[in-house]
Amino acid sequence: MxxxxxxxxxxxxxxxxxxxxxxxxxxxxxxxxxxxxxxxxxxDTGLASPEMLQFLGTWLGVELEPTDPAEYRRSMVREVGRLLGWRGTRYGVEALLEAATGARVTVIDVGGIYGRNDTVPDENPVVVVQMDHTGHLTERQVLGFLQSELPLGAQVQLDVRFQPTKAQGRARPVSGGNADG
CATH class of the missing domain: 1.20.5 (Single alpha-helices involved in coiled-coils or other helix-helix interfaces)
Known part of the structure; x- marks a missing residue:
């Protein structure tokens, strides 16, 4: 042309x-x-090339692992973008950790907005994070994420309810109801 x-x-x-x-x-x-x-x-996170997805993640402040499944990386960039205005808040930390791990997450802290007539709780820098499991992340990775998302000086108490256990041997079906097989 x-x-x-x-x-x-x-x-x-x-x-x-x-x-x-x-x-x-x-x-x-x-x-x-x-x-x-x-x-x-x-x-568009659903259509972006892997290189562009990596760039978008970096731009939004999330480090993606190239070894993670493509759909997981797309989901993370989508969630980080959606929650950008909530970053650093209890809701934002819960939602991002849930997206990253697939676990139910509860964040407990005394932070908040208090009015003139409200009772302000005693200062406590400990933020308790309760989660069912860490998904494919290690506890160390979760703690690193929390340190980057929580206010400076916050101390994290991580409570993971279910720890992954290593498989012991291989499962074998029982034949004919007899355990000796």
């Missing part, structure tokens, strides 16, 4: 040097237009 060359006046379009020069600009403009046209798809 020669959309730019076609706009040249007839006398200029007949000059091979000028025509080649304008054609080069046309090629550059076409590649820029293609990239601009695809931006909305690259910003």
């Amino acid at each position: 020669t959309w730019l060359v076609d706009q040249l006046p007839r006398a200029m379009a007949q000059d091979p040097v000028l025509r080649g020069f304008v054609s080069a600009f046309e090629e550059v403009a076409d590649s820029v237009r293609e990239r601009i046209d695809s931006v909305e798809h690259q910003m």
